[in-house]
Amino acid sequence: MKKKKIKRVKGQGSRVKKTRKKIAVEEIKIRALPQHTARRLKVRDNINTDYVISGRYKFSIQDPKELSRHIFEDIDPEFAARITKGDILVAGENFGCGSSREQAPQALKWAGLYAVAARSFARIFYRNAFNIGLMLIECDTSFIDDGDSLELDLDNGKLKNVSKGLAFDIKPIGSVMKKLLEDGGVIEHFKKYGGFKF
Amino acid sequence: MGQTIAEKILSNHCGRDVRAGDIAVCDVDFCFGQDGTSSIIIDSFRKLGVKQAFDKEKFRMVIDHSAPSPSIGVSEIHKKMRIFAKDFELGLYDIGCGVCHQIIPQHGHVTCGDLVLGADSHTCTYGALNVFSTGVGSTDIAITLASGKNWFRVPETMRIVAKGKLPAGVYSKDIILSIIKDLGANGATYKSVEFYGNAITDLSVDARLTISNMAVEMGAKVGLMEADNKVLKWLAGREREKTPNPIQADIDARYAAIKEYDISNLSPQVAKPHAVDNVSSVDELKDVRIGQAYLGTCTNGRLEDLEIAVKILKRNKVHPDVKLIVAPASREIFLEASKKGLIDVFVEAGAVVVGPGCGPCVGTHNGVLADGEVAISTANRNFKGRMGNPNSFIYLASPATVAASAIKGRIADPREYRKRLI
Numbered sequence: 181m182k183k184k185k186i187k188r189v190k191g192q193g194s195r196v197k198k199t200r201k202k203i204a205v206e207e208i209k210i211r212a213l214p215q216h217t218a219r220r221l222k223v224r225d226n227i228n229t230d231y232v233i234s235g236r237y238k239f240s241i242q243d244p245k246e247l248s249r250h251i252f253e254d255i256d257p258e259f260a261a262r263i264t265k266g267d268i269l270v271a272g273e274n275f276g277c278g279s280s281r282e283q284a285p286q287a288l289k290w291a292g293l294y295a296v297a298a299r300s301f302a303r304i305f306y307r308n309a310f311n312i313g314l315m316l317i318e319c320d321t322s323f324i325d326d327g328d329s330l331e332l333d334l335d336n337g338k339l340k341n342v343s344k345g346l347a348f349d350i351k352p353i354g355s356v357m358k359k360l361l362e363d364g365g366v367i368e369h370f371k372k373y374g375g376f377k378f
Numbered sequence: 379m380g381q382t383i384a385e386k387i388l389s390n391h392c393g394r395d396v397r398a399g400d401i402a403v404c405d406v407d408f409c410f411g412q413d414g415t416s417s418i419i420i421d422s423f424r425k426l427g428v429k430q431a432f433d434k435e436k437f438r439m440v441i442d443h444s445a446p447s448p449s450i451g452v453s454e455i456h457k458k459m460r461i462f463a464k465d466f467e468l469g470l471y472d473i474g475c476g477v478c479h480q481i482i483p484q485h486g487h488v489t490c491g492d493l494v495l496g497a498d499s500h501t502c503t504y505g506a507l508n509v510f511s512t513g514v515g516s517t518d519i520a521i522t523l524a525s526g527k528n529w530f531r532v533p534e535t536m537r538i539v540a541k542g543k544l545p546a547g548v549y550s551k552d553i554i555l556s557i558i559k560d561l562g563a564n565g566a567t568y569k570s571v572e573f574y575g576n577a578i579t580d581l582s583v584d585a586r587l588t589i590s591n592m593a594v595e596m597g598a599k600v601g602l603m604e605a606d607n608k609v610l611k612w613l614a615g616r617e618r619e620k621t622p623n624p625i626q627a628d629i630d631a632r633y634a635a636i637k638e639y640d641i642s643n644l645s646p647q648v649a650k651p652h653a654v655d656n657v658s659s660v661d662e663l664k665d666v667r668i669g670q671a672y673l674g675t676c677t678n679g680r681l682e683d684l685e686i687a688v689k690i691l692k693r694n695k696v697h698p699d700v701k702l703i704v705a706p707a708s709r710e711i712f713l714e715a716s717k718k719g720l721i722d723v724f725v726e727a728g729a730v731v732v733g734p735g736c737g738p739c740v741g742t743h744n745g746v747l748a749d750g751e752v753a754i755s756t757a758n759r760n761f762k763g764r765m766g767n768p769n770s771f772i773y774l775a776s777p778a779t780v781a782a783s784a785i786k787g788r789i790a791d792p793r794e795y796r797k798r799l800i
Contacts, residue, residue, distance in 0.1 A: 226563050226653065230761040234768070235740040239414050239444050240451025254763035274564040277597065278759065280499040282418050282515035303568050303599060304499055308515035356401055356529060366517055367425050376403050376529055 213331040215342065216268040216294050220326040221256055227271050228278030229305060231255050238283045247283055248290035265292035268317075268332070270324045272298065276305025285309040295332070297321055297339060310357045313365040318351040380628025382535040383602045384570035387510040387625055391493045398534040398632070406436070407492040409522045412478045413441045414740070415497035417455050418516035420462045423523055431466055432526035438469045440481065445473035445735035448743035476708030476734035479503040479591065479676035484708055486616025490605040491623030495522055499594045500676050500758065506583065506590035507613060508605035508624055510570075513594060533599045534634035535570040535627075540577035542642030546800055547793035549686070550585035551678060551756070551776035553577060554592045555647035557639060559657035567597030569634060572627060577641045578603060583612040584682040591677045592758050595654040646792055648754075649774035652762040660779055663789040668773075670745060670753040671702045671784035673729075674737045678756035678777050679707030684715050687781040688723045690795045696728035697787030703745045704729050705737035729784070741766030754783045 221227065237250045252259040269288060275298035276284060285308045288296060295315035299322070309316050317332070319339050324330070328343040340347045353361070356378050363369035370376070381389065381397070389396050391404035411419040416439045431437055439459050447453040456473075463470040475481055479500055488494050488504050494511035495501065497519045504511040514528070522528045540553060558565075571593050578586065586603055593601025603609075605624035613622055646660040673679070673687050684706060696702045704724050706712040712734050715721050724731050738745030739757040746766035747753055753765060753772050760772035775783070778792035778799065792799065 228761050230759070230764055234763050235414070235742060236763070236766060239740065239742045240449050240455070242417050242451075242455065254768035274567065274597065277563055278499065278761065280497060280513040280515055281414065282497075282517060285515075286418070300564065300567070302564070302597060304513055304515060307518065311515060311517045354401075354531070356531075366521060367422055370426060370521060370524070375525060376527070378401060378403075378529065 213333060214266070216266055216330045216332065217264065218270045218324050218326060218328040218330050219259070219263055219267045219293075220270045220324065221252060221259060223255055224272035226274045226277055229276055229281050229284035230278055232276070232284035233281065233287045238281055244283070244286045244290040247287040251287050251291055260291060263291050263293065266294050267292065268330055269293050269296045270298070270321050271296065272321060273300045275301050276309075277302035280304045280308070282308045282312070285312055285314045289314045297324070310360045311366040313361065315361060319348040321348070379632055380630035382570065382627045382631040382633070383508070383572055383625050384510060384533055384535055384600060385631070386627070387491060387493055388530055388532050390491065396532050398532050398634075400532045401529060402532060403527055403529050404493055405527055406495055406522050408436050408482070408487050409495040409519050410438045410440060410478060410482060411497040411516060411519050412439070412443055413445070413452070413455060413459060414443045415516045415519070416459045416462075419497055419519045419523070420458060422517040422520035426520060426524050428524040431468060431523050434467055434469070436526070437523050438471060438482065438487065439463060440471040440475065440478035441473050442471075442475070442477045442735045443740050444742040445733065452742065473735070474709055474733050476706070476711070477676045477679060477736055480679065480707035480711070483507055484616070484710065486613070486618030486620060489613055489620035489622045490609065491625045492620075495519060495528060500591050502593045502598065502601045503587055503591040503676060505593060505601040506586035506603050507609055508603060510600055510602070512599050533568055533570040535572055535631070536566050536598075537572050537574065537633045537636045539636070539638045540573065540575040540641055541638070542577050542640045543580070544577065544641060545644065546796045547778055547791070548641075548644050548646055549776040549778060550581050550588045552644055552647040553641055554589045555649055555657050555774070556641070556644060558592065558596050558655050559647070560639075561596045561637070563595065563653065563655045564597045566593070569598055570600045570602060571598045572602045574604070577639070579606060582682055583608050584680040587680070588677055592654075595758060646776060646779045648779065648789060649760055651760055651771040651773065654759060654774065660775070660789060660791045663773070664791070666752065666773070666789040668700055668754050668783055668788060669751045670747060671696075671700055671780050672738055672745060672753060672755040672757065673702070673777055673780050674705030674707065675739045675757045676707065676736070677758040679705055679711070681711050681714055683756065683777040684711070684720050686799070687777045688720045689798045690778060690781040690792060691727045691729070691785065692723050692798070694727060694785045696784050699787045700784050701745065702727070702729035702784040703738060704731045705744065706734050708734050738765050740764065754780050754789060756780050
């Protein structure tokens with residue numbers, strides 16, 4: 181790093197004078213990763229989209245905010261009320277199996293969830309989530325319990341369980357999903373490029 | 379290295395040779411939404427701001443899941459669909475037409491070798507007609523409606539070979555339930571499944587549709603079969619004359635897994651609450667009393683299914699503790715069943731016959747369950763709350779098992795009526 185030239189002017193204190201050449205200054209920022217609270221249902225595996233949002237609501241309610249109040253109602257009526265903005269939903273294998281209902285990832289997003297972390301995802305749900313800009317994290321979630329404090333380190337591909345002092349490798353997402361997430365969803369991607377651009 | 383059926387169909391639709399794992403942007407031959415998924419299709423399509431559909435003939439909406447509407451909320455969605463259809467001059471199958479997965483192939487919208495997307499997870503049904511058909515979300519359909527295309531990750535394929543002669547009283551529903559029991563709810567996730575073997579080819583097309591319909595219940599993307607003469611005959615003479623392009627896998631195609639089943643000694647199978655892969659033989663469930671029996675849906679609402687049930691119900695009565703609900707899968711099936719006297723048998727037995735559609739399958743109408751109530755159904759899902767009440771219990775079975783159970787008032791073995799079924 182080059183030293184900045186300091187021109188001292190009598191009576192005026194010191195000023196930093198810029199040199200004619202641009203000086204590349206490496207900014208070193210120390211920042212803490214945001215913390216997310218893990219939210220986990222008692223049911224671990226094969227949580228289907230009927231459980232995410234029941235047909236009792238999905239077929240008649242169009243408002244996603246209203247739908248988000250009823251997530252997981254049939255398997256845990258108290259769960260929706262416990263979610264605060266920024267929480268990460270944690271599940272086991274085959275999350276989002278069953279019905280193709282896009283209301284499922286939509287309701288999860290509108291409930292304020294930052295992301296869903298699971299050991300594996302069902303294919304239609306996986307696709308729908310990225311289409312609407314809901315982040316999915318595929319990693320070993322066996323050692324994450326409800327209420328644990330999590331840190332998401334995307335630069336290094338890790339989900340950290342701060343409460344337990346453990347870190348899990350996140351399975352890298354494919355190029356298509358990465359692009360959709362960057363663009364904020366498939367509609368935004370499509371409007372930006374006038375078609376698919378992977 | 380040869381190609382699987384999925385690799386060939388996707389290659390044909392993107393103009394280059396693609397293999398499992400590749401990403402391909404493909405032309406889509408047909409896409410659709412139903413009344414549970416069209417609301418978001420409409421919102422997303424309008425957000426895209428395109429002036430018209432890529433091809434009006436290659437899209438339909440179907441009102442089937444809650445038809446006729448049971449509530450204001452649902453009626454508003456149906457109204458929204460009708461307005462959208464008018465605004466963009468698009469086809470809509472309204473109440474009474476039937477279940478999307480019956481009427482779409484029935485009206486000739488798809489044929490062998492086609493690539494089809496539907497905003498419904500059971501779109502895999504037409505795999506039995508040699509169609510690469512798969513379920514996606516509503517926004518995906520809006521994208522396809524606007525552009526005529528979508529992106530696909532070419533799936534690996536699992537080859538399933540089912541051999542043997544089905545015993546009397548045992549049907550294609552029992553075959554697929556036993557396969558799902560073996561593989562589990564995520565046994566074929568992301569995969570294309572190809573079904574082979576004489577146990578498949580001996581089946582009628584109606585019976586094969588049942589098998590492909592449930593491929594998604596083991597996580598599969600598509601449930602494909604070859605197009606033989608039965609399939610070509612089934613497709614011929616439909617109101618839209620699409621030219622079939624039957625696709626077979628190459629002899630040296632690469633498979634991720636190969637599974638073989640011998641169904642010669644298969645017993646009637648039943649999926650117990652609350653998971654489709656929680657399957658037992660009917661022998662183990664004879665003490666389970668039921669309050670409702672449902673015959674219908676995209677899985678088993680076809681003419682052959684109604685005929686099998688009628689063989690058992692004829693001159694019998696539905697048990698006094700049971701409500702038997704019957705929903706033919708389409709208007710045409712309803713009419714045909716009526717002409718053949720099947721509807722009379724249902725009504726005389728004490729069943730309630732409702733209009734063509736999904737019936738009580740998704741819990742919105744036509745037979746919502748009470749607290750603690752037990753139902754046996756020919757549908758494809760039995761998740762907690764599926765039929766409208768999380769405090770109820772749903773068993774899944776073949777039309778024969780459902781009919782036998784409706785008479786006995788408990789889960790019953792249809793082989794007790796073997797003489798009627800031969």
